[in-house]
Amino acid sequence: MPRAALTLELLNRLTELERLHDAVADFGRLRRVPEEPLRQLQLVLEEVVSNVIRHALPGPERRFLVRLEAAADDLVAEVEDDGPPFDPLSRPEPDLNLPPAERPLGGLGVVLVRRLMDDVDYRRDRGRNVLRLRKRLPPTPEGPA
């Protein structure tokens, strides 16, 4: 089965998160992606993209890419920016046993990314940061359109 794909070009502005959210929802609906994995991918993409906007590409207007691919058995997203090299997976995870008052303010986004996806890989590719996220889909009689 061919992989269905969509590429989105986003600006480094947090207002783009809503557009991303809607675009992923539309993509999922068209491709008949089951609701639960789609919702999880939306959450994870929001974490990754808001990180890119705040940390990789702060300042003047810049653009970056989000690619989505759906197949019968998985959903793959890649987020690609030309900011300075940064692997968000390299940061140690915060201690999840601590009560909230003792926790650092950051670091939970990456926890959600790792826990909700089946595979997460970072690579530096021709001067660009590429984060690849993969979510396996439960078997269905028909699969995505």
Added chain:
Amino acid sequence: MNVSVSSHGAARVVAPAGRLDSVTSEDFERRLLEEWGRGARWFVFDLSALEAITSGGLRVFISLAKRLREEGGMRFAGLTPAVKQVFDLTGLSLRVELFPARADALAGYPPG
């Protein structure tokens, strides 16, 4: 996002509706700091109308917990499955007080 705030004795019930993400959490935090500024220390978060939360939303609760360390507390009620999942995955479910509904959270609250 819509946030409603009401007082029940010394407790403040805060009910955000919609999505609590890196964008909407800024307004939400401002609202909580207003309540804090007016002396509120005992919070009940009724999350029954909250559809989704990201780490940006969790950050607001962690930040408030630090302010309440000396005096005060927070309880959470009515988590939707999507929000409960985020609390579970980040270990917060085991480290905050969760209640089925707002009335349960308000029973015997604030303590003492």
